[in-house]
Amino acid sequence: MEFEPKLIGFLCKWCSSAGADLAGVSRKSYPPNLVPITVNCSGRIDVSQIVKAFKDGADGVLVSGCHPGDCHYTSGNYKTWRRVALLKHVLDDFGLDPDRVRLEWISATEGEKFAQTVEDFTAEIKELGPGPFRDVKK
Amino acid sequence: MAFKPRIGVFICHCGENIAGTVDVSNLAEEIIGYDNVSFSTDYEYMCSDPGQNKIKEAIEEENLTGVVVAACSPSMHEDTFRRVVEEADLNRYQCEIANIREQCSWVHGEGNDRPTEKALKIIKGTVEKVKRNVSMEPVEREHSDKCLVIGGGIAGIQAALDVAEAGNEVILVEKSPTIGGHMAQLSETFPTLDCSQCILTPKMVEVNQHPNIELMAYSEVRGISGYVGNYRARIERKPTYVDADACNLCGDCEEVCPVEVTDEFNQGLDTRKAINIPFSQAIPSSYTLDTEACLGLNPLRCSECAEACDADAINFDQTSEYVEEEFGAIIAATGYDLYPKEKMGEYGYGEYDDVIDGLQFERLLSATGPTGGEVRRPSDGKVPENVVFIQCSGSRDPENHNSYCSKICCMYTAKHAKLYRETVPDGNAYVFYIDIRAGGKDYEEFIQNVREEDRVLYLKGKVSKLKKADGKMKVWGLDEISGERVEIDADLVVLAQSIIPSEGAEETSEHLNLNLGANGFFKEAHPKLRPVESLTGGVFYAGTGQGPKDIPDSVSQGSGAAAKAIDLLAKPTLSHDPQVVEIDEDLCSGCGLCVGQCPYDALDINSKGVAEVNELLCEGCGTCASGCPTNALSLRNLTDEQLTEMIHAHIGD
Numbered sequence: 136m137e138f139e140p141k142l143i144g145f146l147c148k149w150c151s152s153a154g155a156d157l158a159g160v161s162r163k164s165y166p167p168n169l170v171p172i173t174v175n176c177s178g179r180i181d182v183s184q185i186v187k188a189f190k191d192g193a194d195g196v197l198v199s200g201c202h203p204g205d206c207h208y209t210s211g212n213y214k215t216w217r218r219v220a221l222l223k224h225v226l227d228d229f230g231l232d233p234d235r236v237r238l239e240w241i242s243a244t245e246g247e248k249f250a251q252t253v254e255d256f257t258a259e260i261k262e263l264g265p266g267p268f269r270d271v272k273k
Numbered sequence: 274m275a276f277k278p279r280i281g282v283f284i285c286h287c288g289e290n291i292a293g294t295v296d297v298s299n300l301a302e303e304i305i306g307y308d309n310v311s312f313s314t315d316y317e318y319m320c321s322d323p324g325q326n327k328i329k330e331a332i333e334e335e336n337l338t339g340v341v342v343a344a345c346s347p348s349m350h351e352d353t354f355r356r357v358v359e360e361a362d363l364n365r366y367q368c369e370i371a372n373i374r375e376q377c378s379w380v381h382g383e384g385n386d387r388p389t390e391k392a393l394k395i396i397k398g399t400v401e402k403v404k405r406n407v408s409m410e411p412v413e414r415e416h417s418d419k420c421l422v423i424g425g426g427i428a429g430i431q432a433a434l435d436v437a438e439a440g441n442e443v444i445l446v447e448k449s450p451t452i453g454g455h456m457a458q459l460s461e462t463f464p465t466l467d468c469s470q471c472i473l474t475p476k477m478v479e480v481n482q483h484p485n486i487e488l489m490a491y492s493e494v495r496g497i498s499g500y501v502g503n504y505r506a507r508i509e510r511k512p513t514y515v516d517a518d519a520c521n522l523c524g525d526c527e528e529v530c531p532v533e534v535t536d537e538f539n540q541g542l543d544t545r546k547a548i549n550i551p552f553s554q555a556i557p558s559s560y561t562l563d564t565e566a567c568l569g570l571n572p573l574r575c576s577e578c579a580e581a582c583d584a585d586a587i588n589f590d591q592t593s594e595y596v597e598e599e600f601g602a603i604i605a606a607t608g609y610d611l612y613p614k615e616k617m618g619e620y621g622y623g624e625y626d627d628v629i630d631g632l633q634f635e636r637l638l639s640a641t642g643p644t645g646g647e648v649r650r651p652s653d654g655k656v657p658e659n660v661v662f663i664q665c666s667g668s669r670d671p672e673n674h675n676s677y678c679s680k681i682c683c684m685y686t687a688k689h690a691k692l693y694r695e696t697v698p699d700g701n702a703y704v705f706y707i708d709i710r711a712g713g714k715d716y717e718e719f720i721q722n723v724r725e726e727d728r729v730l731y732l733k734g735k736v737s738k739l740k741k742a743d744g745k746m747k748v749w750g751l752d753e754i755s756g757e758r759v760e761i762d763a764d765l766v767v768l769a770q771s772i773i774p775s776e777g778a779e780e781t782s783e784h785l786n787l788n789l790g791a792n793g794f795f796k797e798a799h800p801k802l803r804p805v806e807s808l809t810g811g812v813f814y815a816g817t818g819q820g821p822k823d824i825p826d827s828v829s830q831g832s833g834a835a836a837k838a839i840d841l842l843a844k845p846t847l848s849h850d851p852q853v854v855e856i857d858e859d860l861c862s863g864c865g866l867c868v869g870q871c872p873y874d875a876l877d878i879n880s881k882g883v884a885e886v887n888e889l890l891c892e893g894c895g896t897c898a899s900g901c902p903t904n905a906l907s908l909r910n911l912t913d914e915q916l917t918e919m920i921h922a923h924i925g926d
Contacts, residue, residue, distance in 0.1 A: 141924055149808060150788075152376075156346045159375030167381045167391040170923040171372075172398065173347075174911060175852070178870075178896030184916050191924040207786060207808070208894035209872035218899070244791050250380065 140194035140260040141269075142169040144253070145184075147177040147212070150201035150242045157246030165250040166257045169197060176200070178211025182222040185236060186229065192269045195235045195260040197252070202240040212240070230267050235260065278404035281312040281337040282396060283328055285319035285344035287374055292317075294378040296389045300343070303393055309404050311335055320350050325357045332361035339363075339403040343371040343396050348799070364408030366852075366910060371399035397922035405918070406910045411848030412888050416502030417599040418842045421446065422606060423494055423781055426454020427824060428816025429606030430476050431831030432838070436604075437485035439839040444598060445480060446508055447490045448777065451555035452477050454608055458538065460638035460646075462824060463688040464719035470554060470641070477556040489596070490557050497603070497784040500873075500892070501810030502847040504600045506784075512591035514570075515548070517559035519586035522550070526560060526578035526587065534566040536643075540633040542651060543643035548578045548587075552641060562587070602811045602838035603785065605795060606831065607777030609817035611770040612667040612675060619673075620666065620739050620768055626652035627746055628739060628766045630666075631685055638692050648696050650765045653744075657700065657764030660693055661748045662686045663736050664706040667771035675771045677792055680821040682769035683710050687720045689767060690729040702729040703761055705736050705750050713823065732759060739766060772821040781818075785809050795819045805833040813837045852909050853891035854898055858883045860905035867897035867906055 146152040152173040158165070174180060177200025185196045198219055200212040216238065223233040237256055241249050282304045286292035297315040305313045312335040316324050319342055331337060340363065342354045347370040355365035373392040381388040418441055422433045425447030433445045445452070456462075457477075459469035480486055489510055496507045515526075530546035538551040547566035550559070568574040570589050579587040614630050615623035627650045629637075636642040637649065650657050664682050667674040683706065690702040709731075711717040723729050734751040741747070745762040752759050774793045782789050787807050788796040795814045798806040805813050813834035816827040841847075854876075861883040868876045868884070875890035876897060884906065895908035907913060 143920060143923055152346075153348065156348060156372070156375040159346070159377075159379035162379055164380050164382060167377070167387045170391060170394045170398070171376050172916070172919050172923065173372075174895070174916075175908070176894035176896060178894050179899055179908060179911060181899040181913065181916070184913070184920065187917055188920045188924065191921050193920075193924055205786075205788065208892055208896065209786060211872070211894045211896040214870060214896050214900060243788060243796065 138261060138265060140168050140257060140265075141192060142195045142197065142257065142260065143188045143193050144169045144171045144197040144199065145177065145180045146171050146173050147200045147207070148173050148175050149207035150205065151177070151199035151239075151249065153243035154199075154241040154245045154249040157243065158250040159246075161246045163247055163250035165253040168257045169253050176206065176208045176211035177215040178206075178208065180215055180218070182218050185222060189229075189231060189235070189266055190268055192266065194263075194266040194269065195237070195256060197237050197239065197256055199239045199241045199249075199252070202242055205242060232263055234263065235266060278309045278338045279311040279336060280309050280339045280341060280400050280404055281328070281331050281335060282310055282341045282343065282400065283319055283324075283331075284313070284315040284396075285324070285342065286315060286317045287345060288317065291344070291374050291378040294381060294383045294388045295373060295392045296386075299389060300393055300396065304396055304400070307397055307400060310400055312337060319344050320353055328354070328357050329361040332358060332363055337363070338367065339406065340368040341371055341396060341399045341403055342368065343373045343392065343399070345374040346370070346372045346376070366406050366409045367403065369399050369403040369406070371396045394923045394925060398919040401918035401922045402910075402915050405912065405915045409851035409909065411851055413846040414502070414849055414889055416842075416844075416847045417504075417601040418442070419444065419598065419600045420838050420842060421494075421504070421506055421598070421600040421603045423603065424454070424606035424608055424777060424816070424818070425452030425480075425488075425490065426606060426608045426816060426827070427456045427473065427476075428608070428827040428831040429454070429604065430480055431828045432604045432606060432815045432835040433480055433486055434476065434483065435832050435835030436838050436842075437483045439835075441485065441839065441842050443486045444508070444600075445486055445488050446492050446494055447488070448493055449551070450491045450513065450561040451551045451557070452480060452488065452490060453556070455632065456824060457552065458540070458632055458639070459635050460640075460642070461688065461692065463684045464713075464715045466688070474554045477554070481556045488557065491561060494781070494784060495595070499599075502601045502841070504603055504811065506598055506600060506603075508596045508598070510594040510596060512593060513559065514562035514564075514587060514589055514591050515560045516586045516588060517557045519584050520559040521584050521586075522558060522560075523583070525581040525583065529577040529581045531575065531577065532566050532568060534563070539636045539643050540630070542633055542636050601842045602813065604813045604815050604834045604838055605778075605781045605785075605787070605807075605818055606815040606834075607781055607818040608775045609772045609821070610775045612773045614666070614768055614770055616674065617666060617768065619737065620663065620766070621741075625739070625741055625746065625766075626650075627764065628768065630768050630770045631682065631689070634689050634767045638689070638696070646696070648693055655764065656697055658697070659701045659761060659763050660690075660703070660765045660767065661736075661746070661761055661763040662690055662702065662704045662767045662769065664704065664769045665735075666768035669707060675773070675792060677821070678710060679769075679772040680710070681772070681823045683720065684713070684716055684823065686767075686769050687723040687729070691723045691727045694727045694729060702727075703763075704729060704731045706731060706733060707735065713825070734759070772817060774818055778818045785812055787812065805830055805837055811841055849889055850893060851888075852893040852911070853888050854886050854893070854895065854906050854908050856884050856886060857905045857907070860903045862903050862905070864902065867901055870897045870900045872896075
């Protein structure tokens with residue numbers, strides 16, 4: 136059977152989750168691998184939550200917020216930007232390919248971009264193969 | 274005995290919208306075995322009255338402590354369902370929405386199990402969240418009952434008058450020296466052909482005289498802080514160098530002023546003096562000295578105007594004044610501009626004098642315009658015998674210009690052609706169009722009448738090129754109906770330029786963190802159900818800043834925005850969302866990292882050396898909670914534990 140990646144998507148409520156809603160309203164289809172978690176702001180994403188997702192067996196994690204300058208909470212996305220950049224630096228040490236974490240800026244008007252992002256990310260993780268902790272007994 | 278949550282899961286079919294792709298009855302069966310889920314059901318339309326009753330009955334009969342509604346996006350009905358659970362005496366925050374429509378059934382193909390599997394994961398995650406939710410009560414707070422209206426065009430005027438009539442104080446801020454906006458420039462208005470100034474200027478006077486409205490013309494909003502109910506705006510009142518109360522409009526200053534520059538009100542078809550009044554019915558009714566045009570105030574280089582002024586109204590020592598005011602609500606009515614004809618390569622990059630835009634033609638038709646209402650072309654003042662009107666200039670052209678329809682051009686072009694034919698009975702009017710869009714009350718009849726009674730020749734097709742030859746404009750186009758190429762020697766070409774948002778839209782969006790859509794217009798909270806609200810609480814939209822509109826639509830939206838503002842301002846107190854950050858003082862080390870991360874200055878280190886949150890200022894983004902090195906901060910109802918369990922439920926086994 137073909138490998139189907141398990142993906143978590145952290146979406147901020149104001150831009151990216153609204154963008155995902157727009158993808159729905161415009162019926163832009165994309166693979167169902169990514170399960171969304173809507174948070175108030177991408178700034179709420181604690182990098183340890185991303186690591187926990189991998190520990191639980193995720194193969195990839197998408198973090199998506201408002202475009203720089205457009206954050207509903209002014210600047211939460213800038214914090215996320217730095218935090219994810221730092222996380223990517225240390226992921227190697229955990230035995231994780233940094234490409235398994237993707238940070239995107241998707242606005243409420245970018246339904247098409249959301250669909251395309253999930254499609255690309257799913258294909259990319261398919262190529263990378265299962266995450267290293269997928270079969271570790273919890 | 275430890276608290277044991279009892280969660281009910283309600284799965285909506287949304288007709289076929291969800292049930293067509295997701296196996297809803299299977300979901301209801303699967304979820305019943307899940308931890309703490311003690312009830313589940315599916316129903317055709319959960320948001321309908323019978324659907325809502327199912328939820329209320331189940332809460333009472335099954336003694337539910339929490340509710341998950343698996344349905345459309347929370348932006349649609351979260352509030353609806355939270356009100357439903359409140360009616361059954363459950364706290365509104367014990368209800369959460371699992372979005373299985375926009376983010377599942379609508380985007381995944383039918384005919385396999387995967388959408389159902391994904392929906393089940395989303396529901397399980399939502400169950401994990403809601404069973405850990407705490408009940409919360411909104412925090413009540415005082416608010417200002419003043420309203421700020423930004424923009425003094427017809428939409429802003431209407432909004433200001435309505436809010437003021439309801440008894441609230443209004444400050445109306447307008448960038449230019451007069452209110453009235455583009456409507457003041459128009460000759461006559463479709464489809465009734467009332468004179469624009471005749472219907473507008475009484476409203477302008479009303480604004481000026483209304484006891485509840487303070488008009489700040491020639492002023493700009495420089496910064497806004499705060500939040501719904503308690504915005505604080507800093508407004509710059511630029512110096513006009515003329516005391517409006519003393520000025521008696523004699524015009525002596527204008528007469529002696531030696532400087533002539535392009536007249537913006539006449540769209541560049543005329544000149545004005547450095548000291549000027551845009552038009553005689555301008556409000557405030559006073560002169561303004563344009564310092565960019567003036568020979569110089571510092572050092573004073575001319576001062577002829579001041580010497581000519583018998584009323585001693587001119588004061589060169591005026592400077593900008595800055596006003597700071599608190600507002601409960603803000604209405605953004607920043608208006609439109611025309612897409613520059615300089616961008617139209619196919620129509621000569623704006624380099625031909627006799628290729629003008631729609632607003633310029635309005636000025637030519639206007640009795641108060643540069644030609645006194647006679648249609649004379651700019652290059653040599655001749656009355657044009659052949660006029661070509663080109664619709665959709667810059668609109669509906671995604672490859673080269675704007676993709677959207679500017680909505681008003683079909684109507685005003687028909688009006689232009691009609692008024693031209695009335696002014697120049699022997700003249701010929703040609704209109705190039707792609708489609709005629711006349712979807713307003715009495716609009717289609719108006720256009721039919723122009724085509725039949727006024728003998729205006731409508732040619733379906735685009736103009737491919739314009740060229741100047743022998744004092745004429747050669748217009749090459751295609752008549753799609755006959756299939757023939759058309760060549761017209763035009764004396765004047767009028768471009769129905771696309772409508773674009775004015776600069777004010779972007780400036781205001783920066784002050785208030787408003788979303789702009791792809792074309793730069795304000796993005797409303799919901800395109801159909803909340804068309805006058807922004808996603809920023811207490812900020813409403815009126816007029817063309819939100820999208821192309823005609824006058825009746827702008828006025829309607831002005832009144833709509835006013836109604837929303839009045840509704841807000843009439844509340845004795847406002848409730849602040851209780852989803853804020855909490856601090857565990859035992860874990861807090863007092864490092865203060867959170868203080869710098871908060872965009873709202875809601876955090877501080879108190880005298881005990883630990884972090885303290887101001888619940889009224891906290892907007893609940895949770896950025897500080899994720900940045901706290903000791904996990905002392907947590908966002909209510911989106912705690913680390915909740916996120917961890919949601920992730921776990923989503924990944925599955």
